[in-house]
Amino acid sequence: xxxxxxxxxxxxxxxxxxxxxxxxxxxxxxxxxxxxxxxxxxxxxxxxxxxxxxxxxxxxxxxxxxxxxxxxxxxxxxxxxxxxxxxxxxxxxxxxxxxxxxxxxxxxxxxxxxxxxxxxxxxxxxxxxxxxxxxxxxxxxxxxxxxxxxxxxxxxxxxxxx
Amino acid sequence: xxxxxxxxxxxxxxxxxxxxxxxxxxxxxxxxxxxxxxxxxxxxxxxxxxxxxxxxxxxxxxxxxxxxxxxxxxxxxxxxxxxxxxxxxxxxxxxxxxxxxxxxxxxxxxxxxxxxxxxxxxxxxxxxxxxxxxxxxxxxxxxxxxxxxxxxxxxxxxxxxxxxxxxxxxxxxxxxxxxxxxxxxxxxxxxxxxxxxxxxxxxxxxxxxxxxxxxxxxxxxxxxxxxxxxxxxxxxxxxxxxxxxxxxxxxxxxxxxxxxxxxxxxxxxxxxxxxxxxxxxxxxxxxxxxxxxxxxxxxxxxxxxxxxxxxxxxxxxxxxxxxxxxxxxxxxxxxxxxxxxxxxxxxxxxxxxxxxxxxxxxxxxxxxxxxxxxxxxxxxxxxxxxxxxxxxxxxxxxxxxxxxxxxxxxxxxxxxxx
Numbered sequence: 270x271x272x273x274x275x276x277x278x279x280x281x282x283x284x285x286x287x288x289x290x291x292x293x294x295x296x297x298x299x300x301x302x303x304x305x306x307x308x309x310x311x312x313x314x315x316x317x318x319x320x321x322x323x324x325x326x327x328x329x330x331x332x333x334x335x336x337x338x339x340x341x342x343x344x345x346x347x348x349x350x351x352x353x354x355x356x357x358x359x360x361x362x363x364x365x366x367x368x369x370x371x372x373x374x375x376x377x378x379x380x381x382x383x384x385x386x387x388x389x390x391x392x393x394x395x396x397x398x399x400x401x402x403x404x405x406x407x408x409x410x411x412x413x414x415x416x417x418x419x420x421x422x423x424x425x426x427x428x429x430x431x
Numbered sequence: 432x433x434x435x436x437x438x439x440x441x442x443x444x445x446x447x448x449x450x451x452x453x454x455x456x457x458x459x460x461x462x463x464x465x466x467x468x469x470x471x472x473x474x475x476x477x478x479x480x481x482x483x484x485x486x487x488x489x490x491x492x493x494x495x496x497x498x499x500x501x502x503x504x505x506x507x508x509x510x511x512x513x514x515x516x517x518x519x520x521x522x523x524x525x526x527x528x529x530x531x532x533x534x535x536x537x538x539x540x541x542x543x544x545x546x547x548x549x550x551x552x553x554x555x556x557x558x559x560x561x562x563x564x565x566x567x568x569x570x571x572x573x574x575x576x577x578x579x580x581x582x583x584x585x586x587x588x589x590x591x592x593x594x595x596x597x598x599x600x601x602x603x604x605x606x607x608x609x610x611x612x613x614x615x616x617x618x619x620x621x622x623x624x625x626x627x628x629x630x631x632x633x634x635x636x637x638x639x640x641x642x643x644x645x646x647x648x649x650x651x652x653x654x655x656x657x658x659x660x661x662x663x664x665x666x667x668x669x670x671x672x673x674x675x676x677x678x679x680x681x682x683x684x685x686x687x688x689x690x691x692x693x694x695x696x697x698x699x700x701x702x703x704x705x706x707x708x709x710x711x712x713x714x715x716x717x718x719x720x721x722x723x724x725x726x727x728x729x730x731x732x733x734x735x736x737x738x739x740x741x742x743x744x745x746x747x748x749x750x751x752x753x754x755x756x757x758x759x760x761x762x763x764x765x766x767x768x769x770x771x772x773x774x775x776x777x778x779x780x781x782x783x784x785x786x787x788x789x790x791x792x793x794x795x796x797x798x799x800x801x802x803x804x805x806x807x808x809x810x811x812x813x814x815x816x817x818x819x820x821x822x823x824x825x826x827x828x829x830x831x832x833x834x835x836x837x838x839x840x841x842x843x844x845x846x847x848x849x
Contacts, residue, residue, distance in 0.1 A: 275458070276458050279457055279458050279461070280454070280458075283451070283454065283457055284449075284451040284454060287449055287451050288446040288447075288449045289446075291445070291446065291449045292442055292445060292446055295445075297449070297657075298655070298657045298722070299721075299722075300449070301453060302722060304457075305457065305460055305461055305464060306464070308457070308461045309461050309464040309465050312461050312462070312465050313465055367433055367437055367438060367441045368441050368445060371441070371442075382438070382442075383442065386435065386438050386439050386442055387439070387442040387443070387446060414438075417433060417438060418432055418433050419432070419433045419434065419435060419437075419438060420432060
C-alpha cells in the first residue's frame with residue numbers, strides 16, 4: 270500500500286518535522302495539519318525521491334507553510350496569512366516576548382529564522398529549501414532579527430565562524 | 432536587546448514542548464489524504480484514469496480476475512440522490528467473487544451479474560448479509576463510510592462484481608456542497624432550515640420554518656474541532672440540547688441521513704437554532720480556528736407513522752442507501768409472539784419493538800437463528816434498527832428468560848420502494 274521506505278521514514282523522522290512545523294505555525298493542530306499535508310505531497314511522489322528523503326520532505330514542508338493553502342469544502346483556496354495565536358504559557362518570561370515577536374514575523378521571515386537558528390542550516394541551504402537566492406535569505410534574516418530586537422550584525426559574526 | 436542565544440533557546444524550548452501524540456496513526460492519516468487527492472485528480476482527468484487510479488487503491492482480489500472494461504455494468508448508480516461512479520470490476524468463473532477494499536471515509540456500492548439464469552446472490556461484508564434476486568446490475572449493496580475490508584458475492588458460477596465510488600461532482604438538491612450537503616428530502620422529511628459555515632466560522636444561526644409543528648429532527652456536521660473546545664446546539668433564546676467536544680457523532684457524509692436528535696414542539700414561528708463553539712465557557716471568534724467546519728440542518732417531522740405495540744414506526748425510512756416503506760405489521764400482546772414470513776418478491780428489512788418487564792432480553796430470530804444483537808426491553812419498550820431479510824425467511828422474536836410478562840411486541844416489515 271505504501272511506497273517502500275515511506276512508513277519507515279515517517280516513523281523515524283516525523284516527530285522532528287512536527288517540531289519544525291510547530292515553530293512555523295505556533296499551533297499544535299495547524300502543525301499536524303501542515304506536516305500531514307507535506308507528507309501527503311511527498312507520499313504521492315515518493316518514487317521520485319532520490320537519496321535521503323528528509324531534505325525533500327523538509328523542502329515541501331517549509332514551502333507549503335510559506336504558501337499555505339487552506340482546505341475547503343471542495344478544492345482549496347489560498348489565504349493571505351495564517352491567523353496569529355495567543356500563547357498562554359506564563360512561564361516563558363522574557364523568552365515569551367521573543368516567542369510573541371516570532372509570531373509577528375511575516376511567514377517567509379519566520380521560515381528563514383526557524384531554518385537558520387533551529388534547524389541550523391546554512392544560508393545557502395536555506396536558499397535552496399525556500400527556492401530563493403542567498404542574498405534574499407540574508408536580507409530576510411536581517412529584517413527578521415531587527416524585528417526580534419537582535420543585532421543583525423551578529424549574523425555576519427556567525428557566518429564568519431562557519 | 433536579545434541575543435542569538437536567546438533566540439535559539441526560545442526555539443528549542445518551544446520545540447521540546449511538542450508531544451507527538453499522533454505518531455502511530457500518521458501514516459494512515461497521510462494515506463487517507465492521498466486517497467482524497469487521487470480521487471480529486473481522477474475526477475478531472477476522465478473515466479479511464481479514474482479506473483486506473485482506483486484500481487490501484489484496491490488491495491487484492493479474491494478468486495477472480497480484474498477487468499477494467501466491463502461490457503454490461505452501468506457507468507453509475509443513484510442512491511438517495513447521490514451518484515456513484517464505476518470504479519472497479521472483478522470477474523470469476525467460480526461461484527464466489529470478492530475484493531478487499533481499503534478503508535474509505537466515503538460510502539461505496541457494489542453490484543453484480545451472474546452468468547446463468549439463476550439471479551440469486553448473497554453479498555457479505557463486515558457482519559452484514561444481503562440477499563438479492565434482481566436482474567444483472569439492477570441492484571446494489573451500499574457500503575457505509577469508513578468501511579474497509581472484504582466484500583464477497585456468492586451465487587451461480589460465473590460472477591461479475593463491480594465497485595462504485597461516490598461521484599462528488601453530482602449532488603442531490605439541498606443546502607451545502609459535496610458530501611456534507613444537507614438533502615432537501617430525507618425519507619419524506621422536509622428540510623426546514625440548514626446552514627453550512629465557511630471554514631473557521633464558529634457560530635451558525637439557522638432559522639427554522641416550523642409551521643408544521645411536532646418534533647424537529649436535527650442533523651449536524653463538525654470537523655477539525657481541537658481539544659479543549661466544545662460546541663453546543665440549541666434554540667436561539669431557549670435551551671441547549673447538545674454540548675460536546677466530540678465531533679465524531681456528526682457524520683461527514685450526508686448528515687441528513689443520520690438524524691439523531693429530536694427536538695419536540697412547540698416552536699415559535701420565528702424560531703431558530705444555533706450552533707456555536709466555545710472554550711472555557713467563552714464564545715470562540717470566527718476565524719480563530721481556521722480549519723473548523725460546522726453545518727446544521729433541521730428536518731420537519733413526518734406525519735406518516737404506523738403505530739404498532741404502542742410505538743410510532745415511520746411509514747417510510749432510509750436504510751443502507753435505499754428507501755423502504757411499511758409493507759406488513761405483525762403485533763400482539765403476550766404469547767404467542769408475532770412472526771412474519773418474508774414475501775418471495777422484492778427486498779425487505781424488518782424492525783421491531785418489544786415492551787415487557789424491565790430488563791427483559793430479547794432477540795430477533797431469522798429462520799430459527801438468533802445470532803443477532805440481544806436487546807433489553809423496558810416497560811416503555813425497545814427495538815432494533817433495520818435488519819435485512821431474504822425471500823421466504825421466517826422472522827420472529829425470541830425472549831430470553833422465564834416468567835416474563837410481555838406487554839406488547841411488534842415486527843414491522845419494510846419493502847424497498849425506490
